[in-house]
Amino acid sequence: MRNTVGIDMDRWRLSSGVSSFFSTSKFYCPAKFARTTHFGPIRASSTTNGSSEGVIYKSLSCRRRALLSMITLSLVPCDRVNSSFAAIAADEGFRLREEIGKVLSRGKAAGVLRLVFHDAGTFDIDEKIGGMNGSILFELDRPENKGLKKSLKILEKAKSQIDLVQSVSWADILALAGAEAISLCGGPSIPIQLGRVDSLVADPEGKLPEESLDATSLKQCFERKGFSTQELVVLSGAHTLGSKGFGNPTIFDNAYFKILMEKPWLAAASMTSMVGLPSDRALVEDDECVGWISKYAEDQSLFFEDFKNAYTKLVDTGATWKKSL
Numbered sequence: 001m002r003n004t005v006g007i008d009m010d011r012w013r014l015s016s017g018v019s020s021f022f023s024t025s026k027f028y029c030p031a032k033f034a035r036t037t038h039f040g041p042i043r044a045s046s047t048t049n050g051s052s053e054g055v056i057y058k059s060l061s062c063r064r065r066a067l068l069s070m071i072t073l074s075l076v077p078c079d080r081v082n083s084s085f086a087a088i089a090a091d092e093g094f095r096l097r098e099e100i101g102k103v104l105s106r107g108k109a110a111g112v113l114r115l116v117f118h119d120a121g122t123f124d125i126d127e128k129i130g131g132m133n134g135s136i137l138f139e140l141d142r143p144e145n146k147g148l149k150k151s152l153k154i155l156e157k158a159k160s161q162i163d164l165v166q167s168v169s170w171a172d173i174l175a176l177a178g179a180e181a182i183s184l185c186g187g188p189s190i191p192i193q194l195g196r197v198d199s200l201v202a203d204p205e206g207k208l209p210e211e212s213l214d215a216t217s218l219k220q221c222f223e224r225k226g227f228s229t230q231e232l233v234v235l236s237g238a239h240t241l242g243s244k245g246f247g248n249p250t251i252f253d254n255a256y257f258k259i260l261m262e263k264p265w266l267a268a269a270s271m272t273s274m275v276g277l278p279s280d281r282a283l284v285e286d287d288e289c290v291g292w293i294s295k296y297a298e299d300q301s302l303f304f305e306d307f308k309n310a311y312t313k314l315v316d317t318g319a320t321w322k323k324s325l
């Protein structure tokens with residue numbers, strides 16, 4: 001079973017003084033259990049889209065909540081310990097999202113989401129290399145990653161704050177930050193499983209799709225990553241954000257698909273002919289892609305649901321997970 005956020009229980013015990021309470025408890029001793037254990041699967045739901053959940057979590061100190069959860073745990077019989085630990089791990093996910101939320105804004109969302117794709121998009125299913133592993137840190141000087149340094153820098157501040165309490169991988173930070181970016185711009189809330197391990201080396205070059213590819217080559221490129229045509233189309237919907245996308249650069253909606261269907265670049269030398277990337281335009285030349293584009297143009301809920309699933313797959317792709325039980 002994959003794991004999730006690992007809580008540094010020794011650190012909590014030292015700082016909270018609840019250690020002796022645990023050791024004398026007649027119930028299961030969670031401190032001993034926790035030292036070698038990660039808990040999963042937990043998904044940390046997004047909190048930035050105005051949900052009441054987010055408001056509640058922002059109103060309390062995370063450390064204090066974790067401590068209170070631990071005290072509660074010592075009173076819980078063995079059979080309920082696992083679910084209580086799960087609650088702590090989920091709580092940690094909220095804390096991570098909270099820190100990321102502090103450094104993100106709508107204007108920065110597109111760059112952060114692109115950063116996620118450029119880290120995860122190196123995956124090759126046959127060679128079993130690449131994927132969501134934080135290796136983008138070593139790849140920023142590559143031409144395809146031009147402009148992404150500033151997006152990484154934005155997240156550095158959040159990571160350094162989080163690391164003060166609990167070390168977290170870049171891969172987890174990126175996966176969460178992309179989900180927060182989407183949510184912040186009005187897109188779906190995407191739960192993210194935590195526990196990815198970072199790579200210490202760069203992934204091979206030449207794995208990301210070039211913007212000049214035609215639909216057949218784009219489909220093949222995504223197939224090599226284990227993604228279907230539907231997933232290629234729905235993930236390309238991320239281009240609804242950003243300066244070169246279709247639609248409002250800071251609003252995540254299905255405008256990308258609606259505008260693609262209209263093929264505005266065919267209109268004579270108007271400003272609208274400048275929007276979109278060649279790879280976006282290529283998609284409407286392929287019948288299978290057009291089928292999905294028209295579905296998403298008509299139904300934003302379907303786009304959100306399918307995007308959520310494809311994004312989850314993207315950020316889990318090629319990831320190495322911390323050891324579990």
Ligand code: HEM
Pocket residue numbers: 109110111113114117147209210211212218235236238239241242243244245277279
């Ligand atoms: C289908 C193949 C893809 C190609 C060929 C492609 C290529 C590109 C290119 C050339 C840009 C413009 C970069 C610039 O401003 O200079 C861009 C922007 C962007 N891409 Fe993609 N991309 C692809 C798929 C994806 C996917 C799957 C995602 C995320 C799930 C994504 C997210 C973004 C975002 C959010 C931007 C806007 C960045 C900004 O304005 O700062 N792309 N992409």
